[in-house]
Amino acid sequence: MLDTTQSEAAPPQEEPRGCLFALSQPPLMIFLAVIGCLLLTAALHDLLWL
Template structure:
């Protein structure tokens, strides 16, 4: 009855595994920095 390949029967990797990937963290840090800078620019228009 269990005809699935061995890879699919492993536990699924969760969100913490995805967040441990350096490219994703660099991308999220870049996007977060842009959002922070635009928010700061809206608050204090130099």
Template sequence: MAHFTGEQHAPDPPIRPDTADRPAPDPGDPEARGCLFALSQPPLILFLTVIGVLLLVSGVYDRFWL
């Protein structure tokens, strides 16, 4: 491991690209959609509903019939 002598300083911060000259993303573009777009898909909603119902039924069964 090298030993540095003399004055040390933090590295320069990364250069951020200027976003002012870029156009806003098109909302119809598939890559411009956020991660919440996946929650609007019917198969995922159906899957999450089935899992939720199974958890609810098992919780109610444990609470009242065991």
């Protein structure tokens, strides 16, 4: 029978955090949403009212 006990299990190492982790942060998403809304507003203003 196989021994399934974890007598010398290595602790999990931290994985490197990439771009998707950075984009998942709420303050960054709020900042990008505000900038996107400002750009959209400026584009619509130029297209519709000028």
